[in-house]
Amino acid sequence: MSKKDTKEPSRRDFIFLATGAFAAAGAASVAWPIVDQMNPDATALALSKIEVDVSQIERGQSITVKWRGKPVFIRRRTDEEIQMASRVDVNSLPDGNARNNNLTADSSATDENRALDDDKEWLVMVGVCTHLGCVPKGQSLGDAKGDYGGWYCPCHGSHYDTAGRIRKGPAAKNLDIPVAEFVNDNVIRIG
Amino acid sequence: MSKESTYIPRNGFAKWFDQRLPLPRMLHDNISAFPTPRNLNYWYTFGGILTFCLVTQILTGIVLAMHYTADAGLAFASVEHIMRNVNYGWLIRYIHAVGASMFFLAVYVHMFRGLYYGSYKAPREILWILGVIIYLLMVITAFMGYVLPWGQMSFWGATVITNLFSVIPVVGTTITEWLWGGFAVDNATLKRFFSLHYLMPFMIFGVVILHIWALHVTGNNNPVGISVKDKQDTVPFAPYYTVKDALSLVCFLILFVWFIFFNPNILGHTDNYIMADPLVTPAHIVPEWYLLPFYAILRAIPSKLGGVLVMGAAIAVLFIVPWLDTSKVRSATFRPLYKQFYWIFLVNCVALGYLGSQNPEGLFLVASRICTAYYFIHFLIVMPVLGLVEKPRPIPESITKAVLEKLEIKNSKEEAKA
Numbered sequence: 293m294s295k296k297d298t299k300e301p302s303r304r305d306f307i308f309l310a311t312g313a314f315a316a317a318g319a320a321s322v323a324w325p326i327v328d329q330m331n332p333d334a335t336a337l338a339l340s341k342i343e344v345d346v347s348q349i350e351r352g353q354s355i356t357v358k359w360r361g362k363p364v365f366i367r368r369r370t371d372e373e374i375q376m377a378s379r380v381d382v383n384s385l386p387d388g389n390a391r392n393n394n395l396t397a398d399s400s401a402t403d404e405n406r407a408l409d410d411d412k413e414w415l416v417m418v419g420v421c422t423h424l425g426c427v428p429k430g431q432s433l434g435d436a437k438g439d440y441g442g443w444y445c446p447c448h449g450s451h452y453d454t455a456g457r458i459r460k461g462p463a464a465k466n467l468d469i470p471v472a473e474f475v476n477d478n479v480i481r482i483g
Numbered sequence: 484m485s486k487e488s489t490y491i492p493r494n495g496f497a498k499w500f501d502q503r504l505p506l507p508r509m510l511h512d513n514i515s516a517f518p519t520p521r522n523l524n525y526w527y528t529f530g531g532i533l534t535f536c537l538v539t540q541i542l543t544g545i546v547l548a549m550h551y552t553a554d555a556g557l558a559f560a561s562v563e564h565i566m567r568n569v570n571y572g573w574l575i576r577y578i579h580a581v582g583a584s585m586f587f588l589a590v591y592v593h594m595f596r597g598l599y600y601g602s603y604k605a606p607r608e609i610l611w612i613l614g615v616i617i618y619l620l621m622v623i624t625a626f627m628g629y630v631l632p633w634g635q636m637s638f639w640g641a642t643v644i645t646n647l648f649s650v651i652p653v654v655g656t657t658i659t660e661w662l663w664g665g666f667a668v669d670n671a672t673l674k675r676f677f678s679l680h681y682l683m684p685f686m687i688f689g690v691v692i693l694h695i696w697a698l699h700v701t702g703n704n705n706p707v708g709i710s711v712k713d714k715q716d717t718v719p720f721a722p723y724y725t726v727k728d729a730l731s732l733v734c735f736l737i738l739f740v741w742f743i744f745f746n747p748n749i750l751g752h753t754d755n756y757i758m759a760d761p762l763v764t765p766a767h768i769v770p771e772w773y774l775l776p777f778y779a780i781l782r783a784i785p786s787k788l789g790g791v792l793v794m795g796a797a798i799a800v801l802f803i804v805p806w807l808d809t810s811k812v813r814s815a816t817f818r819p820l821y822k823q824f825y826w827i828f829l830v831n832c833v834a835l836g837y838l839g840s841q842n843p844e845g846l847f848l849v850a851s852r853i854c855t856a857y858y859f860i861h862f863l864i865v866m867p868v869l870g871l872v873e874k875p876r877p878i879p880e881s882i883t884k885a886v887l888e889k890l891e892i893k894n895s896k897e898e899a900k901a
Contacts, residue, residue: 327661330675336665356762361667363762420667423787425646426639427764447643447768448782449843464787 336360341483343475346414354431356419359482363419363427364470365443366480369454374412376441377403377455385466386458392469401466406455408472408480416472416480417456421445423463428452443467489516513699518717519724520705522886526600527703528724528731529593535732536586537691541684543579551631553677555670558633559758577747583625584750585739587773590618598804599825601813602704608805610697613690615801620687622774622798627680629771633673634755639768641668641676650788667761707885708814709878716882767842775839776832780858782843783851793855800862807862809870817876821869828861 342359346366349355354367369377382388382400389398390405399405408414421428423445429435430443430452438444438451440459445452450461457466472482490508492498501508550569552561565572594614597603603611630641645662649655664671702711711717718724742750750772754765770778780797784790800807815822831854838851879885 330664331661332663332665333671336669336671358762361665361669361761423646424643425649425667426643426768427762429764445764446766447639447764462782462785462787462790 341481343479343481345478346480347478351413356431357482359418359470364482365415365417365419365431365456365467367415367431368413369407369415373441373454374403374407377406377453377457378412380453380455380457386460387464387466389466390469391466393471394469394473401455401457403455406457406466406469409474414480415456416482417467417469419443419467421447421450421463422458422465422467423448423450423461428467488512513695515719515721517699517720518702518711518714519720520703520711520716520882521718521723522705522707522882523703523724523727524706525727525731526592526596527705528728529589529596530698531728532589532732532735533586533593534691536582536589537684537687539582540579540586541688543575543582544681544684546575547579548681551677553631553674555633555673555759558631558673562632574743577743580751581739581742581747583628584771584773585735585742586621587625589735590621591773594618595829597704598828599815600704600706601708601808601810601815603805604808604813605805606701607697607704610694610701611805612802613694613697615798617687617690617694618801619798620683620690624680624683624687625771625773627676627683630673630676631680632755633759635757635759635763635765636752636755636768638668638759638761639764640770641672643768645672647791647794650791669761704813705882706814707816707879707882708812709882709885712881769840772836772840775837776835777839779835779839779851780855782839783848783855797855797858800859804862804866807866809867810873810875811870812875812878817878818869818873819876820873824861824865824869828858828865831857831861 339360342357344355344357344366346355346368349366349368351368352370352373354365356363356365358364380403382402385401388401390401392399392405395405403412406415408416419427419431424447426445426447428443428445428450430437436444436446438460440451440453442454442456443452444450445461445463448462450463451459452463452467453459455466456469458464470482472480475481488508488511490501490505490511492501492507497507500506547565550561550565550572552558562576565576567573569575597611597614626640626644630637645659645668648662649659651658660666662672663669664675752769752771769775777794777797781790781794784793810818810821812818815825835851835854835858838847838854841847843851879888
């Protein structure tokens with residue numbers, strides 16, 4: 293047996309591996325732009341802030357506005373609705389997280405943590421069912437509001453309460469609350 | 484089965500060509516002269532019908548793309564433009580829309596035929612798996628095509644289905660937004676769906692070629708499910724099966740044409756003639772009829788992740804059917820128990836389709852849970868267990884003998900009558 297049969301890597305092995313690695317890195321650097329072009333583009337990202345005049349909304353009324361291509365529910369709740377939402381034991385909820393982007397990620401789903409203002413009158417939520425993305429019913433007066441008096445998704449039967457929390461049905465999370473604040477007494481800025 | 488070529492070039496040019504590119508030889512050996520079992524019945528003509536459907540969809544689709552505009556603001560109007568202004572646009576669009584339904588009708592007949600006669604069993608496992616891949620590609624293509632008219636069902640169907648990906652832990656939302664190209668289904672989504680809807684039929688075409696290649700390696704299965712033993716068991720594909728396929732295709736076309744001219748919209752949904760509105764969900768979102776069984780399965784499970792996983796499993800289980808069926812006998816004709824369970828399974832699938840079209844409440848929800856459970860019981864329990872406990876009926880010695888026996892019985896009956 294000659295010395296050439298040893299398992300020591302040869303110069304040829306090195307060239308083979310180096311070429312392969314170079315080609316793989318090259319392929320990946322070309323693949324990324326082709327993958328990334330599908331992500332939200334600059335025009336989609338630009339629509340990330342809106343201001344809404346809410347001075348015309350009476351208690352018990354809702355409006356729906358479009359933000360980032362999605363409906364946002366703005367509801368001025370009645371005392372009865374606030375009471376219904378406040379009475380619930382947070383530990384009994386399917387989703388105990390507030391899902392409120394204005395608060396820390398681990399905030400609990402109390403009514404205080406869901407409402408926008410200190411009086412808990414205003415509720416601002418993304419009106420997209422957390423199951424498969426339908427728009428729940430409950431914004432108009434004649435709508436079905438579900439078993440908990442809030443919103444009801446007709447697609448697969450998810451029931452949300454008067455604070456937009458999931459109570460029954462296939463959805464796993466409470467309705468998402470976007471970054472929002474009162475700029476002055478009449479205007480809410482979303483985003 | 485002899486694999487030797489029987490092609491004889493007819494003239495000098497054919498000989499010259501054959502030595503450079505043996506394409507005519509390949510077509511002769513694989514189409515005209517291909518040895519095919521002599522006992523194939525009409526259920527075996529659906530492969531040809533499916534090829535016809537694929538070509539029809541590609542041709543009408545190419546024409547529609549000449550007039551259609553893939554833009555959220557213009558798409559809905561451009562479909563109406565095709566219907567009202569383009570010469571014969573209404574006809575071409577109805578052929579394409581009805582054609583999708585007919586394509587699925589044919590593929591379901593083809594798949595259930597395979598399940599009845601055990602066409603997935605050794606040595607045809609790869610053939611079957613390629614078929615399941617084609618079916619999966621068809622589902623994705625049909626889904627994206629349904630989005631293009633940009634009606635209410637288009638938009639909300641797209642929203643519900645793309646949201647299925649959001650159940651993936653951690654990266655779910657990132658993937659969904661990547662699919663959308665935004666924060667909701669919008670113009671970017673429509674444009675990429677159009678691009679992919681145009682691409683995928685050609686991918687299907689490629690897999691169909693592999694499917695036919697695999698078929699021609701093992702040869703056709705047949706209603707008695709026993710392998711071809713000698714030349715007596717087969718006839719050349721042309722003219723015997725070209726004629727049989729053609730007759731079957733004509734009958735199929737009668738139904739196809741009836742839908743196109745007399746009831747082109749019955750298989751669709753009226754809500755899709757309302758332009759997409761991202762702020763209003765239709766009261767009742769349903770997919771096209773051919774996806775209803777899977778929709779019923781999705782909604783039967785009371786958890787989001789669970790529903791998506793079980794629905795995926797409903798298709799995934801088809802891939803392993805060749806190994807779930809433990810019986811050595813292919814055809815259900817000789818399997819008295821499997822035959823009964825086969826029909827129960829078929830009824831169960833139809834029931835799931837019906838339940839998919841109903842609201843998931845009360846009795847409907849209970850029924851869809853039972854049917855979903857039975858769907859999996861059939862594949863995961865009935866199929867493996869039957870192979871072990873069932874006593875098959877005696878199997879004929881050869882295809883030819885089976886055919887002649889049948890003929891004798893028929894003749895003696897006629898004599899008795901006379």
